[in-house]
Amino acid sequence: MNRPDLFEDILQLTYEHFVLVLASMAIAAGIGIPFGILLTRHAAWRPWVLGFANVMQTIPSLALFGFLIPIPFIGGIGKRTAIVALVLYALLPLLRNTLVGILGVDPAVRESAVAMGMTGTQLLWQVELPLAAPTILAGVRVATVATIGAATIAAAIGGGGLGVFIFRGIASVDTTQILAGAIPAALLALISDGGLGWIEKRFSAV
Amino acid sequence: MGEPAETSAAAVEFCNAGFCVDGRVILEEVSFRIEPGETLVLLGLSGAGKTTALKMVNGLLFPTSGEVLVEGRPTTAWDLIRLRRGIGYVIQDVGLFPHRTVAENVGLVPRLEGWPPERIAARTNELLEQVGLAPAEFLTRYPRQLSGGQRQRVGVARALAADPRLLLFDEPFGALDPVTRLDLQNQFLALRDRLHKTSIFVTHDVREALRLGSRIALFDRGRLETLATPDEFLKAPGPQTCAFLAVLGNQAEDASAIRADE
Numbered sequence: 001m002n003r004p005d006l007f008e009d010i011l012q013l014t015y016e017h018f019v020l021v022l023a024s025m026a027i028a029a030g031i032g033i034p035f036g037i038l039l040t041r042h043a044a045w046r047p048w049v050l051g052f053a054n055v056m057q058t059i060p061s062l063a064l065f066g067f068l069i070p071i072p073f074i075g076g077i078g079k080r081t082a083i084v085a086l087v088l089y090a091l092l093p094l095l096r097n098t099l100v101g102i103l104g105v106d107p108a109v110r111e112s113a114v115a116m117g118m119t120g121t122q123l124l125w126q127v128e129l130p131l132a133a134p135t136i137l138a139g140v141r142v143a144t145v146a147t148i149g150a151a152t153i154a155a156a157i158g159g160g161g162l163g164v165f166i167f168r169g170i171a172s173v174d175t176t177q178i179l180a181g182a183i184p185a186a187l188l189a190l191i192s193d194g195g196l197g198w199i200e201k202r203f204s205a206v
Numbered sequence: 207m208g209e210p211a212e213t214s215a216a217a218v219e220f221c222n223a224g225f226c227v228d229g230r231v232i233l234e235e236v237s238f239r240i241e242p243g244e245t246l247v248l249l250g251l252s253g254a255g256k257t258t259a260l261k262m263v264n265g266l267l268f269p270t271s272g273e274v275l276v277e278g279r280p281t282t283a284w285d286l287i288r289l290r291r292g293i294g295y296v297i298q299d300v301g302l303f304p305h306r307t308v309a310e311n312v313g314l315v316p317r318l319e320g321w322p323p324e325r326i327a328a329r330t331n332e333l334l335e336q337v338g339l340a341p342a343e344f345l346t347r348y349p350r351q352l353s354g355g356q357r358q359r360v361g362v363a364r365a366l367a368a369d370p371r372l373l374l375f376d377e378p379f380g381a382l383d384p385v386t387r388l389d390l391q392n393q394f395l396a397l398r399d400r401l402h403k404t405s406i407f408v409t410h411d412v413r414e415a416l417r418l419g420s421r422i423a424l425f426d427r428g429r430l431e432t433l434a435t436p437d438e439f440l441k442a443p444g445p446q447t448c449a450f451l452a453v454l455g456n457q458a459e460d461a462s463a464i465r466a467d468e
Binding site: 106107108109110111112113114115116117118119122127130131 | 287301303305
């Protein structure tokens with residue numbers, strides 16, 4: 001493989017990787033944050049939902065991808081299965097940080113909001129979510145960085161992304177190929193971490 | 207104080223209202239009225255049930271027996287949002303929204319009520335002046351940029367914002383230093399004399415009760431022991447009442463000693 005080809009492949013697979021992570025995180029946030037909010041209202045669900053997310057996180061990521069292959073509809077080979085696995089993997093930090101962030105709102109602030117006649121919706125949008133935002137965003141950041149790493153394993157089940165380089169490099173004992181996958185993945189993680197950390201700070205400035 | 211005619215509606219009325227949790231009695235069934243314009247102080251040790259009684263007025267808690275009437279209607283029959291927007295609420299921990307400016311905090315209930323912005327701004331200015339904070343200096347500050355006393359002034363302004371029919375105070379000055387507390391008590395008396403709002407004021411400080419209350423209700427372990435004007439209260443016989451009055455004598459000496467220390 002000559003150099004221009006390799007460079008083109010890096011760009012292509014980095015883009016694939018990015019899309020895989022973005023799609024997974026969008027879905028995970030769309031599930032995790034609303035469920036986290038529900039958990040603040042229903043204490044009885046907490047052990048079940050958090051327990052499920054916890055178990056998902058303890059399954060080694062390679063095994064999680066493997067488990068999903070034989071499952072109908074969501075399983076099989078390809079990007080869809082990869083996204084399902086990554087979503088399951090990202091749920092815990094999102095659920096937990098949403099729950100902790102909202103429960104961490106000063107009880108006096110919550111009590112005065114209720115006592116002044118805020119409705120449940122007003123309390124959530126005007127008080128709880130703004131005050132929990134830094135914590136929730138920290139969850140998004142942690143989940144994103146973890147997902148960027150875990151997404152390299154998606155290549156094992158045909159999900160594409162930078163893991164393609166890494167698995168190919170391992171198979172052919174080619175360090176250049178491994179680095180071609182690992183370095184962009186690490187850069188992607190660092191940039192996401194920095195960018196999301198910056199947004200998080202902006203929200204906690206007040 | 208003359209007995210009001212039986213037909214006149216009380217601002218608030220407790221009718222055999224009691225509260226228990228898990229079989230534990232927090233407040234025994236009590237009955238009393240709060241007349242329009244008066245300041246009733248609920249006095250007692252912690253755990254006496256006074257905060258519980260207060261929270262049953264704005265529907266943060268509901269009696270487990272009997273009922274609490276606000277303007278003749280049981281709290282359970284009120285639209286809770288309507289009930290609460292008409293009742294100002296000031297608590298010891300203030301509970302200002304840390305992510306909102308002083309102006310936004312004070313204007314909160316008017317904004318929820320959909321007042322036009324110019325009217326909210328005018329009202330906010332007026333209220334800050336009433337509680338002794340210069341609007342130009344404080345409107346754009348955040349709660350963390352205020353002292354404890356200033357925060358509680360903003361808390362009082364916020365409670366008054368939408369001109370509520372009733373004001374509830376839950377040990378509002380309990381966490382303040384003695385000098386600031388005295389200052390805010392004077393402010394409270396000035397506001398009371400100007401606005402004539404019906405108020406219920408919870409405290410464990412018998413001096414504060416005697417200074418601020420038009421009547422004092424003394425609670426002891428969930429039971430209403432004494433309900434009297436300050437003058438009558440000084441001569442009331444109950445054991446817990448006597449304990450509070452005894453503290454008053456000692457406190458006068460101790461308080462001056464403590465001030466000298468600081």
